[in-house]
Amino acid sequence: MSEAIKVAMTAPNHVEELIKDLLDGDHKDNYVLLGSLCSGEASIQVQLHVMQDETKFIDEYGCRLIEKKLPALATLGRSTLEQMLIHQPEKLLEGIQELQTYLKRDDS
Numbered sequence: 001m002s003e004a005i006k007v008a009m010t011a012p013n014h015v016e017e018l019i020k021d022l023l024d025g026d027h028k029d030n031y032v033l034l035g036s037l038c039s040g041e042a043s044i045q046v047q048l049h050v051m052q053d054e055t056k057f058i059d060e061y062g063c064r065l066i067e068k069k070l071p072a073l074a075t076l077g078r079s080t081l082e083q084m085l086i087h088q089p090e091k092l093l094e095g096i097q098e099l100q101t102y103l104k105r106d107d108s
Contacts, residue, residue, distance in 0.1 A: 003035075003037055004037055006035075007034050007035035007046045010034050010035070011034055011048045014034070014048055017032075018030045018048065018050040022050055022051075022052065027052075028052050029049065029050070029052075030050045030051070031048065031049050032047065033045065033047055034046040034047060034048055072095050073092075073095040073096065073098070074099065074102075
């Protein structure tokens with residue numbers, strides 16, 4: 001049996017503990033280190049990650065199930081923001097409120 005499989009086989013021993021800690025501590029994410037593997041000079045860390053944040057959920061292929069939509073202002077440059085401040089202040093205010101909501105959601 002390979003070392004990677006041996007390390008991965010320890011994961012079931014930690015699942016209940018991680019879920020209990022996640023719920024008791026009101027955390028969105030919880031991790032535990034299962035082990036480290038070395039191959040030549042490369043080092044690999046194997047972790048078990050338990051989470052409640054649906055925006056980070058992945059399918060069995062590693063693709064996100066829910067794509068996190070960035071707020072409109074997050075992608076705009078300085079000159080565009082300056083133009084909005086002069087010509088579209090109400091739209092800029094809406095964007096700022098959207099950005100604040102997005103940042104609050106990310107902090108929790």
